[in-house]
Amino acid sequence: MIEVKGLVKKFGIKPVLRGVNFFAQPGEFVVLLGPNGAGKTTFLRILSSLSRPTTGLVTIAGHKLPAESAAVRQNLGVVSHMPLLYGDLTAEENLRFYSRLYNINDANPRITEVFELVGLSHRKRDLVRTFSRGMQQRLAIGRAILHDPEVVLFDEPYTGLDQDASEMLDRVLRDVAAVGRTVVMTSHDLARAEELGTRFDVLNRGIIENSIQRSELAGRNLLTYYKQAIGG
Amino acid sequence: MRTNQVTAYKPSFIKSIFAITRKDISAEMRSRELLSSMLVFSMLVVLIYYFALELDIKAREAITAGALWVTFSFAGTLGLNRSMAVEKDRGCLDGLLLAPVDRSAIYFGKMISNLVFMFIVEAIVIPLYAIMYNVNLLVPGFLWITVLGSIGYVAVGTLLSAMTVQTRTRDVLLPILLFPLVIPVLIAAVKASSGFIQGLPMEEILPWMNLLIVYDVVFTAGSYMVFDNIVEE
Numbered sequence: 001m002i003e004v005k006g007l008v009k010k011f012g013i014k015p016v017l018r019g020v021n022f023f024a025q026p027g028e029f030v031v032l033l034g035p036n037g038a039g040k041t042t043f044l045r046i047l048s049s050l051s052r053p054t055t056g057l058v059t060i061a062g063h064k065l066p067a068e069s070a071a072v073r074q075n076l077g078v079v080s081h082m083p084l085l086y087g088d089l090t091a092e093e094n095l096r097f098y099s100r101l102y103n104i105n106d107a108n109p110r111i112t113e114v115f116e117l118v119g120l121s122h123r124k125r126d127l128v129r130t131f132s133r134g135m136q137q138r139l140a141i142g143r144a145i146l147h148d149p150e151v152v153l154f155d156e157p158y159t160g161l162d163q164d165a166s167e168m169l170d171r172v173l174r175d176v177a178a179v180g181r182t183v184v185m186t187s188h189d190l191a192r193a194e195e196l197g198t199r200f201d202v203l204n205r206g207i208i209e210n211s212i213q214r215s216e217l218a219g220r221n222l223l224t225y226y227k228q229a230i231g232g
Numbered sequence: 233m234r235t236n237q238v239t240a241y242k243p244s245f246i247k248s249i250f251a252i253t254r255k256d257i258s259a260e261m262r263s264r265e266l267l268s269s270m271l272v273f274s275m276l277v278v279l280i281y282y283f284a285l286e287l288d289i290k291a292r293e294a295i296t297a298g299a300l301w302v303t304f305s306f307a308g309t310l311g312l313n314r315s316m317a318v319e320k321d322r323g324c325l326d327g328l329l330l331a332p333v334d335r336s337a338i339y340f341g342k343m344i345s346n347l348v349f350m351f352i353v354e355a356i357v358i359p360l361y362a363i364m365y366n367v368n369l370l371v372p373g374f375l376w377i378t379v380l381g382s383i384g385y386v387a388v389g390t391l392l393s394a395m396t397v398q399t400r401t402r403d404v405l406l407p408i409l410l411f412p413l414v415i416p417v418l419i420a421a422v423k424a425s426s427g428f429i430q431g432l433p434m435e436e437i438l439p440w441m442n443l444l445i446v447y448d449v450v451f452t453a454g455s456y457m458v459f460d461n462i463v464e465e
Contacts, residue, residue: 088262
C-alpha cells in the first residue's frame with residue numbers, strides 16, 4: 001500500500017531524511033517513533049504530497065509521487081496537529097466544503113455518518129472556533145476520512161489534548177483503523193501508541209533505524225524497546 | 233474490510249473553484265473581518281483627502297482617479313493579507329493542497345473571492361467619494377476601468393499573498409513585493425479613469441485600456457502556471 005525506497009530530503013544542503021526505506025501493508029497500523037527533529041513530520045509531508053522528495057521512490061496505493069500526486073491525494077486522509085478547519089464555518093459547513101473539493105457523490109448521508117463516527121452530531125451546527133481542542137481534533141479526523149481514503153496519516157494527533165480527549169481520540173482512531181485502512185501515525189505518547197499500533201518503526205537521524213511488530217515485543221513494553229533503539 | 237460505500241469522482245476544476253469562492257464568502261459574511269477592515273480604511277482615506285485637500289471643481293476631477301486608486305490599492309493589500317492568513321492560521325492551506333484538485337483551482341477560487349471583496353468595497357467607496365467631492369463617477373467607462381484594474385491587481389496580489397503568507401513578515405512583505413509589480417496597472421487605470429471622468433476623446437484612453445487588458449491576461453495566465461510551484465515546499 002505504501003512503498004518508500006531510498007528517500008532523501010534536503011532543505012538547502014542540510015539533509016533531513018538520508019535514505020529512508022519504508023513499507024506498509026494494507027490494513028497495517030504503523031507508528032513512527034523518534035526524537036524531535038528526526039524527520040517524522042517531513043516524512044509524513046512527503047507521503048501526503050505536501051513536500052517533494054529530493055531523491056527516492058514513493059508509491060502510495062499504486063500511484064507514484066510526485067508525478068501522480070492528485071491520484072494519491074484521492075486515496076489519502078491526513079490529520080496533523082493543526083485542525084485544517086475553518087473557525088468561521090460550522091462543523092457541517094466545513095465537511096460540506098471538503099465534500100465538494102473531493103467531489104463526493106451524495107454527500108449528506110456520508111457527512112451524517114462521519115459525525116456519528118466522531119461523536120459530534122449534536123454540535124454540527126456550531127462554529128468550529130467554539131470547539132475545544134479535542135473536538136476540533138475529532139472533527140479533523142472526520143474531515144480526513146470523509147472521502148473514505150485507503151491510507152490515513154496522523155501527525156502527532158494527541159498534541160494539546162487532555163486525558164479525556166485523548167481517550168476519546170483513541171476510540172476514534174481504532175474505528176478508523178478497524179475498517180482495514182492503512183494508518184501511519186507519528187507520536188511521542190508511547191503508551192497510547194503501544195495500544196494502537198501493529199508495527200513500530202523508529203526514525204532517528206534521518207533513517208529508520210529499527211522496526212518491530214507488536215507481536216515481537218514479547219513482554220517488553222514499547223518504552224524499553226524505544227530507549228534501546230535510540231541508544232538512550 | 234472497508235465497506236467503500238463512498239463514491240468520490242475526480243473533482244471538476246470549475247466546481248472546485250466555486251467551492252473555494254463560496255467557502256470564502258460564507259466565512260466572510262459571518263466574521264466580516266476582511267470587509268470591515270478594508271471599508272473602514274478606505275473611508276478614512278477618502279475622509280482624510282477631503283479635509284487635507286481644498287480643491288476647486290477642476291482640480292477635484294483631476295485628482296479623483298489617483299485618489300481612488302491609491303485608496304483601493306492600499307485597502308486591497310489589507311484584504312489580500314487577511315484572505316490568505318485565514319488559510320494559514322489553522323493549517324487550512326494544507327487542507328486545500330491535500331484535496332485532489334488541480335492546484336490552480338485554488339488560485340482561481342481565492343482570486344475570485346478576493347475580487348468579490350474588492351468590488352464590494354469599490355461599490356461602497358465610489359458613490360461615497362462622488363457625493364463628498366461632488367464628482368460624477370457614474371460613467372460606464374470609468375466603471376469598466378475599475379473592473380479591469382481590480383482584476384489585474386487581484387491576479388498578482390493573490391499569487392504574491394500565497395508566497396508571502398509562508399513568511400513571518402507577511403504583512404510588510406506583501407506591499408513591498410506587490411506595489412512594484414502593479415505599477416503598470418495603477419498608471420494605466422489612473423490615466424484611463426481620468427480620461428473618462430474628464431471626458432477626453434476615446435483615442436487618448438484606448439492605449440491605457442489595452443495595456444490593462446494585456447496586463448490582466450498575461451498576469452492571470454502567468455499566475456495560473458506558477459501557482460503550483462509557489463505553494464509547494
